[in-house]
Amino acid sequence: MTTEQVPAPPAAGPIRVPKTSEVVADHIRKRIVRGELKEGDFLPPEGQLMVTLGISRPTLREAFRILEAEMLISVGRGSRTGARVHAPRVESVSRYAGFVLQSQGTTVGDIYEARLAIEPYIARRLAEKPPKDVVGRLTSEIDRLQAMVEEARYVDFMIGLAEFHRILVELGGNQTLLFLTTILHGVVARYQVEHLERRAVSDEIQRKRSLGGIRSFRKLVALIEAGDGDKAEAHWRLHVINANKSWLEPDQADSLIDVLD
Numbered sequence: 001m002t003t004e005q006v007p008a009p010p011a012a013g014p015i016r017v018p019k020t021s022e023v024v025a026d027h028i029r030k031r032i033v034r035g036e037l038k039e040g041d042f043l044p045p046e047g048q049l050m051v052t053l054g055i056s057r058p059t060l061r062e063a064f065r066i067l068e069a070e071m072l073i074s075v076g077r078g079s080r081t082g083a084r085v086h087a088p089r090v091e092s093v094s095r096y097a098g099f100v101l102q103s104q105g106t107t108v109g110d111i112y113e114a115r116l117a118i119e120p121y122i123a124r125r126l127a128e129k130p131p132k133d134v135v136g137r138l139t140s141e142i143d144r145l146q147a148m149v150e151e152a153r154y155v156d157f158m159i160g161l162a163e164f165h166r167i168l169v170e171l172g173g174n175q176t177l178l179f180l181t182t183i184l185h186g187v188v189a190r191y192q193v194e195h196l197e198r199r200a201v202s203d204e205i206q207r208k209r210s211l212g213g214i215r216s217f218r219k220l221v222a223l224i225e226a227g228d229g230d231k232a233e234a235h236w237r238l239h240v241i242n243a244n245k246s247w248l249e250p251d252q253a254d255s256l257i258d259v260l261d
Contacts, residue, residue, distance in 0.1 A: 028073075045081070094185070102256065111184055125172050130224060141163075191257070
């Protein structure tokens, strides 16, 4: 009688044991992410942490370097207070995310198509479940944009347009969509300023276009105030489609985004 040999399982790779500094950094990171340590809080002084955690000064400082690189703390050199805590912020990752998008061959058209997928839904959501003072917040932002047009500050206006779209999504209350929109915000603002400089038109034409956009913004606010989700979504979908056509001229839609200074 022969016994069938069971093949040995594939050899596992070497197990990496984390360094003590990485373990310490992970411990502090978890406390920050869970909200146990708040924005602006200070960690205990180095000497106290060394005793509490049972580690050496070089190990603690290496842990601090890890957390500083992640923008979760800042260490004041020569300060008698401990390291200052910073809550995670989307702005901390948006620049790197822009690098990733550019390296993956993301086009300007991709970015604007993403806005079309997000913002009409947000317009409906705002009309059907309006947060407190949504009308006041949007109206104030529109008035600010109109003042820029009246003063012919068109570069500021282009940056303000991108910010208006971000605020719209912020008010929608979906944190995941806000995260995505904030990452795209810098890319859009940069492209629109460059577009203005590259496709220079007379102040009269620029003023006419800008005021047309502002009228569309005010119509959206009126539909949100009326609680008409269907019309708010339809209006904003058409607005974004027309805006995309305006920004994305045939020779630009397939252009790769450029986030490098």
